[in-house]
Amino acid sequence: MWILGPIGFTAPWVLLALTLLPILWILLRAVPPAPIRRRFPGVALLLGLKDEEVEADRTPWWLLLLRMLAVAALIIAFAGPVLNPRVERGGSGPLLVLMDASWASAPDWTLRMGRVGQALDEAEVDGRTVCILSASDIPAEGCAFLSAADWRPRLAGIKPAGFAPDMDALSGALATLPDGVETLWLSDGLARAGRDRILSLLQSHGLVSVFETGRTPLALGPLALIDEGVSLPVLRAGNEPQDVTVIAHGTDPAGVARELARQAVSLGGPTTQVIFDLPPELRARVSRFEIEGVRSAGAKRLTDDSLRRREVGLLSVREGGEGLQLLSQLHYLRAALFDKADVVEGALPDLIMANPDVIVLADVAQLSGGESADLLDWVNEGGLLLRFAGPQLAASDVARDDEDPLMPVRLRAGGRTLGGAMSWGEPKRLRPFAEISPFYGLPVPEDVEVNAQVMAQPDPELAARTIATLEDGTPLVTRKTVGQGQVVLFHVTANAEWSTLPLSGLFVSMLDRLSVTSQSALLGADDLTGQSLQPQQLMDGFGTLTDAGTLPPVTGEVFATAHASRATPPGLYQGRDALRALNVMAEGEALTAAQWPSDVPLSSVTAAREHPLSPPLLLAALALLGADLLASLWLSGRLFGARAVPMLLLALALSPQDLRAQSPDDFALLASSELTLAYVKTGDATLDRTSEAGLQGLSDMLTARTSVEPAAPMGIDLETDPLGFFPLLYWPVTADQPMPSAAAYTKLNAYLRTGGVIVFDTRDADVAAFGTATPTGTRLQALASSLDIPPLEPIPEDHVLTRAFYLLRDFPGRHAEGTLWVEASPDTEQAEGMPFRNLNDNVTPVIIGGGDWAAAWAVDDTGFPMLPVGRGFAGERQREMAYRFGINLVIYVLTGNYKSDQVHVPALLDRLGQ
């Protein structure tokens, strides 16, 4: 191979042909283009005319240049040019292939394995022994130098790990490296402590070359809970602008894994915060965040119970039933916990069975023996029992003489009332919280006043157990720890009866501080002491979660400071009370790109790729020859096809427009500026035309005879068009009509519920009769099965439809026979002396019949009937009745039961007269 700059030639001697180009130039230049022979009678007039410019017999220079370029491209293409030719640098001695094999290598793992395979190929040719060493999975026996053929079957077993390589272990493994070893280091592109040491160690043995893929590793940093939701940083080792999408995965309420949220983010610097605006309910269900399209453990962030909401059990107490809601003990608790915690309500045994994080007893004095024992056990195991005082507690003997295990303090009998009509003193305010109090720092509103409270017995431990006091120093909130749990007592009621505390924001903040609603205290590192965490699911380098199997548990102390490593791989660990996640990127870690000394040959995937240039050059030559062909044709006047090109472009520009491509606004404007009758398009062109003509005929008739003057009827596509503009939908049923989609049914049902009327026309005259099944009737059943249709009945004689405008007995269309079905009227008795029953107020949402009315109504452009109806005069009479039915129908749809109300007019007038 002959190398010229970045380009090598496999057959350089072909380039000698380039010297022929000047000769070709002279030859081509001398030969004018071949003439066309034309038979032309007008030649008699041409005789004797001379050409004005003589040099035109030479080929134009630009055409020559075009041809020269084409020929040159051909010659160069056949010389086999290769961009970035790989220089085979045969070496000798053993070859060490060192792979970082960390999570950062995972996204382009195939590339790396391809490079390893290539190195094996070369080593096989050169007869070298090879050792492939994965830095994150160092075998105990150290490096084994084997032939390339021995390594090839083992390649598939090498996988990236979900953690960074341990450089100390690596240097230990490399200590026994023989001399004269050449090293190919497949770096993951991240800087690490100890890398320089390894490099110098390897360089002392032999030549080291480094391979990188050039891709910037991406990782997700630790989660932070903020007001808006969840924030987490996207970390990377580069600075180039890049757009990524971060997705939150989790389960929906049914437990099915879904994508819960996604957030596009433009990366600017090494760290970019992504903020997910997740409501607490959704946030609790997130199981992991990941960067879309990056298959690496670093780009996945597992979440644990820190995002989970606490479960609060409220003990249901008998509330008087008649009691107002605002007086309920639990009302303010429910309001405060709403949206922040999962609230479980029920009887105490059920609550303890549910094992919530918090159980609230609001003014519950006495518990049965078994209940208190169970509750005590639950508190001992870490539960938080939150109690509120109240009249019952004040009146009871609980914790009167001895300290109740489920009460933080002993109580004095009766409690006290402040500022009432029968007492001295003013209602008391709160004293600012002491530093030892969990409430320390919360602002105390001026308007929180306490009117009544239960009083704690003075006690040596009282001061230590008090976490909130009134102005006069009496305890308001007391707390004591029981086992691993605690009991907290508010000395006031949970409603606004004794104090205004539950009305204030302070109440919510206090609950928050007591970690009733928040989780922050639960997962503190100090809790881990003494625990052992069992790995549940572990993440490999690609970010795939696999079952942890029987791996030994990790002690809490180790876990608290653990980074993702070989001993503690990233994954989910089950602690005593919560599931904890160990992720690749720990708090405060950042990604830095590896910097290699300049004496280390660094090859990256983009630069290393050999790129044969022959195909593009051949293509270029072909294109040039094509251009030459066109140009030659043009020059010799034979390019008659050129006239077709603009026409073709014009034809493309004027490609048929979609007739339905009108904006929704246009449609709405068209449909709603006038009353418009509408029909459902069935897909049968003839039928749709008949429907349109029928509604046009009916519209004409309405305009002529009534004050209803509809605009031109419109065809409705159930899938795309909104229905709300139309008072009436005429739906002819065909046997092979496609079923509307679910969305269309939703729309139709909404239309029916909001007062729309659909007239189904099976067009078979007798579908309404029982026991017959025509194809259209069967289709109608299928179509209407998903519709919200009330019970139907054959139209009764006194239905409003029979007298909305004309008095009608039957409702012929093109078929004179057939029954009309409408919504069944409520069974009302016909009043004495009244011609009609006092019927319901509703307009029937559906009218079903088979009269083929549209065909009877249909008129052509000139206003004459389109289709024959019946025979002779009787037929015309039938058409007239059909029109009358149509008019009645529209009037009925528009005016509803107005005509029915008219029945009562005589009686009303009668009464008014008296």
Added chain:
Amino acid sequence: MSDHPAPAALRARAETLATALPPLQARAEQLARALLMGGHGRRQSGMGDEFWQYRPAQAGDPGRAIDWRRSGRSDGHYVREKEWQAAQSVHLWVDLSASMGFTSGKAIPPKSDRAALLAMALSILLMKGGERVALASLGTPPRIGALQLRRIAEGLSQSGDADYGAPDARLFLPHSRALFLSDFLGPIEAIEEAVGMASDRGISGVLYQILDPVEEAFPYQGRTVFTSMGGVLRHETLRAGDLRGRYLERLAERKDHLSRIAHHAGWRFATHHTNGADLPALLWLYEALEGPR
């Protein structure tokens, strides 16, 4: 001209074209009702059978010319005039040379086709009007009737070998009418001579030039060798586009020359393009041959 239509087909097409026109007969009907065999009114007083008008007798009128019956009804003397009726002889010369076989596109008929169609339709029309028609290439005297029509149709189906045709007016009857249908791209002298010879014998007529649209536009580019249809004439150019202006100049000059020839002889001249409609052309020819009214 192998693509020439069969005589029967040509006649059928020509009949179709001719039926669309109000035949000469129909328009002459108001005027004359078969005075002479095949004669029709000239719309002027003269020799004939049909009454034309009464006019007051003038000095010089022979006494027997006075219509006594009419004069008896009034004080003056009237002369009864009759309409001049005469059968016309029309000579058609249709260029059948090779140059007429040229066409520039599939959709455009050859010039010869259009010329034959027009000549045939005109013959039918004229014969329906009672005129006698002759085709110059046949050498027969003007005749009327279906046989003559068929002869003309056959004559039009033949084609000549010459590159360009030259009219031959030697056998034309004096005081007849003549129609020359050609592209007139051949030697102008022959045309001038023929027209002069015809006009010397009192023949009036029409020069009707039929051209292909390409011959008017000359849309050629590039190096081209132009040959005549017979291949006798040849002209090579390296840039056909450059010749366009000069060619059009010469064509205009030729037309002007033809127009002048026609004018001097009292003939009429017009140009027709084969991409144009045939019916207006026939109308124009008919009107031109009918002469001024």
